Amino acid sequence: MTKTKIANSSDISASGVTKVSAGGKSLIVSQKDGKYCAIVNKCPHLGLPLAKGKVANGVITCPFHGSKFDLCSGKNTGWVDSVMGMSAPGWATKIISAGKPPTDVESFSVSPEGEELFADV
Numbered sequence: 361m362t363k364t365k366i367a368n369s370s371d372i373s374a375s376g377v378t379k380v381s382a383g384g385k386s387l388i389v390s391q392k393d394g395k396y397c398a399i400v401n402k403c404p405h406l407g408l409p410l411a412k413g414k415v416a417n418g419v420i421t422c423p424f425h426g427s428k429f430d431l432c433s434g435k436n437t438g439w440v441d442s443v444m445g446m447s448a449p450g451w452a453t454k455i456i457s458a459g460k461p462p463t464d465v466e467s468f469s470v471s472p473e474g475e476e477l478f479a480d481v
């Protein structure tokens with residue numbers, strides 16, 4: 361991993377997430393109470409992008425099948441439970457999950473240096 365500038369703090373959405381590219385990876389960066397966080401923009405379920413998911417209370421919900429991830433730690437807080445925002449019954453979510461177990465997403469600690477944000481990517 362290499363310390364890499366990922367964005368300027370003024371680029372980061374105050375209420376949602378901001379998609380950036382750094383170190384050959386697509387990341388989503390968020391901020392809460394002056395703290396910046398970054399996770400990979402790739403859902404571990406099927407590898408689809410998370411960036412357009414809903415954000416609430418520091419958690420992003422995958423727009424495809426509803427898995428939830430903490431925006432700072434990347435910890436999975438909910439696994440497949442819907443299809444494109446429509447809830448699915450338990451028996452269907454087992455099929456949709458394709459046998460994949462709940463998995464966290466890679467997270468990166470973000471270091472502000474003045475206006476610039478850095479992470480070991």
Ligand code: FES
Pocket residue numbers: 403404405406407408422423424425426427440
């Ligand atoms: S691609 Fe994210 S939950 Fe399926």
